Structure formats: C-alpha cells, structure tokens
Amino acid sequence: MTMPHSPLPNTVVLVPEVPSALLDVIRTHFIVSITDAQGVIVEANDAFCAISQFSREELIGSNHRVINSRQHPREFFDTMWRHISQGESWRGDICNRAKDGTLYWVDSVIAPFKAADGHITHYLSIRSDITQRKRQEEALRKSEQLLRRTGSLAEVGGWELDVASRRLTWSAQTYAIHGMPTDVAPTLEEALALYPTASRARVRVAMDKAMRTGEGWDIELPFNHPDGRPLWLRLVGAVEVEAGCMVRLHGAIQDVTMLRDMSVRMAQEHELLRVTLRSIGDAVITTDARGHVNWLNPVAECMTGWLSEDAKGLPLKRVFYIVNEHTRQPVPNPVADCLKRGEVVSLADQPVLISRNGMVYGVEDSAAPIRGEGGQVLGAVLVFRDVTEQRRLSSEMRYRATHDTLTGLLNRGEFESRLSHLLKRAREQHSEHAVLFIDLDQFKIVNDACGHMVGDKLFDLAPVRRSA
Incomplete structure (x- = not known):
C-alpha cells in the first residue's frame, strides 16, 4: 500500500553545533535513526529497537531494508531517495515489518546532515508510531466499502x-x-x-x-x-x-x-383464501406447529361450538374433541400425528365430534402439514365434515339388507349366511348347534278371512310371543 509523501518546504541542515539537549529530546520522544550517506544505520535509539524488535547491535551496520515490509512499490523509495539525496527533507507514511513479522506504520521525516562544504554525510530519520491511526483508517475504509456494497445490494x-x-x-x-x-x-x-x-x-x-x-x-x-x-x-x-x-x-x-407490490398481492391472495375458506361447506381449522388453534372458519365454529377468537391459542384437542362412535372413548387427534410425521393423516375409525354445547356429529377428517419455503412444518390444517346423516342412512341400509321389514327378524339371505358360518365353525371346532323351525298353523285361513293387515299383525306378534 503506497501512502502519499511530500518534501518538507525547507532543507534542514544539521551540524555538529546542534544543541545536544535538543537531540536528547528528539531521541526521547520519537523513533530515531541515523545513517551514513550510503544508508547504513550508524545510530538507533531505544524506541527504534522497541518497535522494530531488533537489538541495537542487529540494526547498526544494516540498512533500513531489514524492516522493509514490501508494502510499497520501488517507485515509492526511489522518490524518497531522490529528494533526500538532493539535500531536501522528505516526509511520508511508511509501513515497516518488525522482527516477528508484524507490520507497523510510522510517520517519517528524513533530513540530511551536511558537512561545511555542503556535501551530505548522514541522514536523520525521525518517526512517530501511527499504527493505531492506520488501523482505524483501514477499518473505516472497509466499513465504508461494506456500507456502499450493502446499500447497492439492498x-x-x-x-x-x-x-x-x-x-x-x-x-x-x-x-x-x-x-x-x-x-x-x-x-x-x-x-x-x-x-x-x-x-x-x-x-x-x-x-x-x-x-x-x-x-x-x-x-x-x-x-x-x-x-x-x-x-x-x-x-x-x-x-x-x-x-x-x-x-x-x-x-x-x-x-x-x-x-409494496408483493404486499398488495399477498393481501389480495390472503383475502381470496379467507373468502374461499369461509364459503366452502367443509369445516376448516388451522393450527401452529405446537398444535394450538390459529383460526376456524364459520362451519368449524358451528360444529365445534367455539368462536374463532375464543379458540385461538387453545390446544386443538380441547376445541376439536372426538371420541369413538361406539365406546365413547377419546381417539387420537389427527393433527398431532400429522405434525409428528409431516404428512397427511386421516382417521380410519368413525369418530364422533362432541361440540362445546354437547351436540354430537359424525365426522370424517384429514390433517395436512403447512410448510414454509424451506420445507419446515409451520403448522397444520384440519378439514372435516358432518357425516351424521350419511352414517345413519348407511346403517339403515345395512339393517334393511339383512332384516325383514315386517318382523325385524333376519331375512332369508342373512339367515342362510349365518347358518353357513355356524356349520363351517361346527365342522372346524367339532361343536354342535341347534336349529328351531317354527310353523304358524292355519295362517292362510286368518289371512284369507281377516285380510292381509290382520295377517301381518299376527305375523308380527309371533316373534314377540316366542321371545317372551
């Protein structure tokens, strides 16, 4: 790194008559060295030895190349020598290298000694340690560069x-x-x-x-x-x-x-999503990554009995309380499993939802993870619907498919199916079963004499009397 340098305005002529007291002050407060006309060091004060980490014996007899840091181009020193060899004083900032390899900076003034006839006999170097100042300047320069680059990027x-x-x-x-x-x-x-x-x-x-x-x-x-x-x-x-x-x-x-454009688009998309979720017929609940409720759409509010603002922050299992349809025992919440596995989870059983006000709904549901751009799970969305009526109709259809509508007894198809199953088990387990055949005597006479309505009534009473 080359630092600016400049010759001093006046030539400094040092002669043996310079008061020794002045030289002592200079040697005490500055880094001082004296070289002969060829640049060989003939004197080095304690401050020079301390900052360079060379002993006086190592310095005397050497030239200043012993502390050359190679941070300056050759032209830098050529200019310096041109000034001082012409009898001019020179001043500049020089980066030197200490014995242990560390760099230090000095503000240097080099002035020639002249003999009575005017020819140069020695050079006096007076330096001040400016290493800390240079470090601060370099830190400031880097900070300004970083600020410019950051400002440009941002x-x-x-x-x-x-x-x-x-x-x-x-x-x-x-x-x-x-x-x-x-x-x-x-x-x-x-x-x-x-x-x-x-x-x-x-x-x-x-x-x-x-x-x-x-x-x-x-x-x-x-x-x-x-x-x-x-x-x-x-x-x-x-x-x-x-x-x-x-x-x-x-x-x-x-x-x-x-x-701003992105913010407007996101607001529009958020509003569209909000309107969509409020309009669909399914119930929707969103949660955070801990499984706590963030939001319910109106259908979910109706089925759970919870308003969205009241449910926000509550554990989902408190708002979405589901139990087994037959045993009424709590069943695992799909959102917890979804957050743990990071994949879509559906309930295999047929649970029922017990709302805050005690209403019971048959539900089908599924939970899917909500992921961020990096793939991390941010929460879950639970979608469920009321299938109470579908389950009732399905149960009724199964009953009608296996029972006689008049008597409520098993119909012929279901009877034969169960009989076949019992016979198979009897053969496999060597067990015995009894089959009872009941015949209604003279039923045709009742049917013909009193009509089919009375006949159906009699036919309906027969299994009741048999049960009694």
Whole structure:
C-alpha cells in the first residue's frame, strides 16, 4: 500500500553545533535513526529497537531494508531517495515489518546532515508510531466499502443535510434511485422538486416537525422516475445534535416498489383464501406447529361450538374433541400425528365430534402439514365434515339388507349366511348347534278371512310371543 509523501518546504541542515539537549529530546520522544550517506544505520535509539524488535547491535551496520515490509512499490523509495539525496527533507507514511513479522506504520521525516562544504554525510530519520491511526483508517475504509456494497445490494441510499449551510449530500445509491447523474449536486429545493406535489408536501411536513421536535420520520411516498416508471420510496430521517444544537438531518432512502407490490398481492391472495375458506361447506381449522388453534372458519365454529377468537391459542384437542362412535372413548387427534410425521393423516375409525354445547356429529377428517419455503412444518390444517346423516342412512341400509321389514327378524339371505358360518365353525371346532323351525298353523285361513293387515299383525306378534 503506497501512502502519499511530500518534501518538507525547507532543507534542514544539521551540524555538529546542534544543541545536544535538543537531540536528547528528539531521541526521547520519537523513533530515531541515523545513517551514513550510503544508508547504513550508524545510530538507533531505544524506541527504534522497541518497535522494530531488533537489538541495537542487529540494526547498526544494516540498512533500513531489514524492516522493509514490501508494502510499497520501488517507485515509492526511489522518490524518497531522490529528494533526500538532493539535500531536501522528505516526509511520508511508511509501513515497516518488525522482527516477528508484524507490520507497523510510522510517520517519517528524513533530513540530511551536511558537512561545511555542503556535501551530505548522514541522514536523520525521525518517526512517530501511527499504527493505531492506520488501523482505524483501514477499518473505516472497509466499513465504508461494506456500507456502499450493502446499500447497492439492498438498494438503500443515504443522505445528509447540514442545517446551517442547507447543503444536501447524497450517496451514489441515492443518485441511482432518483435516476440522476452523480456529478450533479442538487440543493434541497431541487431535490424536493423531483417529487410529486403531494409527496413533496409530506416530506416538508416531516422535516419541519423534526426541526421543531427533534423526532425522526419513516414515510413511504410515490415517486415518478425519470424513465417513466412509477415507484414507491421509503424515506427515513433522523436529527443529529451536537453540544445541544441541531447540526444536521440524515437518513436513508429505499426503493420499496417491489415490496409494496408483493404486499398488495399477498393481501389480495390472503383475502381470496379467507373468502374461499369461509364459503366452502367443509369445516376448516388451522393450527401452529405446537398444535394450538390459529383460526376456524364459520362451519368449524358451528360444529365445534367455539368462536374463532375464543379458540385461538387453545390446544386443538380441547376445541376439536372426538371420541369413538361406539365406546365413547377419546381417539387420537389427527393433527398431532400429522405434525409428528409431516404428512397427511386421516382417521380410519368413525369418530364422533362432541361440540362445546354437547351436540354430537359424525365426522370424517384429514390433517395436512403447512410448510414454509424451506420445507419446515409451520403448522397444520384440519378439514372435516358432518357425516351424521350419511352414517345413519348407511346403517339403515345395512339393517334393511339383512332384516325383514315386517318382523325385524333376519331375512332369508342373512339367515342362510349365518347358518353357513355356524356349520363351517361346527365342522372346524367339532361343536354342535341347534336349529328351531317354527310353523304358524292355519295362517292362510286368518289371512284369507281377516285380510292381509290382520295377517301381518299376527305375523308380527309371533316373534314377540316366542321371545317372551
């Protein structure tokens, strides 16, 4: 790294008559070395030995290449030697390397010793350790580079307004956002004139309030880019105070057009989804990753007896309480299994839902995981429907398929099926079964004499009397 250097305005002539007290002060407070005309070190003070980590014996007789860090190009030292060999003093920042390999920086002044006849006999080097300052400058430089790169990537620009001079300063990204060349330095009024009237008024109000109260602002404004694109810009401002006085306003500006468009689209999609879920005939409950309720649609509210706002945050099993249809024992909740396995889960049994107000519904349900963009499970959605009537009809159809509608006894088909099963089991288990045949004597006479209605009544009473 090459640092700027410059010759001192006046040639410094050091002669043996220089007061020794002055030389002692220099040797005490600075890093000092003296070389002969060829650059060989003939004197090195304690400070030079300490910072270079070389002993005095190692330094004397060597030249300054022993501490060369190779951070400067050859032209740097050629320029230095040209000045001092012509009898001029030279000053510059030099990066040196200590004996252990660490780098350190010094602010160096090199002046020639001249003999009485004017020829150079020695060179005096007086240095100050500026390593810490250089580190701070380098850290600041890297920080500024990072800020510029970050601002460019995030499309965030910076600005600053000096209160006293009203001088406005923009970063490169701020110029880019406004579509202006960087060689133009707009005044505050010129910058505000770039905005539509309504936006300009809002900025003025925000700045005036900040000047009065010291409060910052964060607003979003429409802006018409010079290329014709309508943009939305976010302006953030703050007040900087020194010694109790307001000295400047500063802040950031960001193009948030895409973010606003995305936000609008997401709001529209969310509203569409909300309307859809409220309109469908199935009940829907969403939960978080812990299985706690987030939301119920109106059908789910009706069937569970819970309002969505009352159920929010409650464990699902408290809101969606399901039991076995026959034993009335609680059955596993499908959402817990869904969240654990990360896949769609349906109930194989025929559970019933017992609502908050005691109503009982036959339900069919399934739970599916809700995943984020990275695939992580964020929660679950439970969809269920009331199948109470379907189950009743199905049960009735099964009963009618196996029973006589008049007597309620098993019909011939079911009787033969059960009889075949018993005979098979008897053969396999060597067991015995009894079969009773009952005949209604003279039933035809009753049927013919009294009519079919009386005959059916008699036929219906026969199994009752047999049971008694």
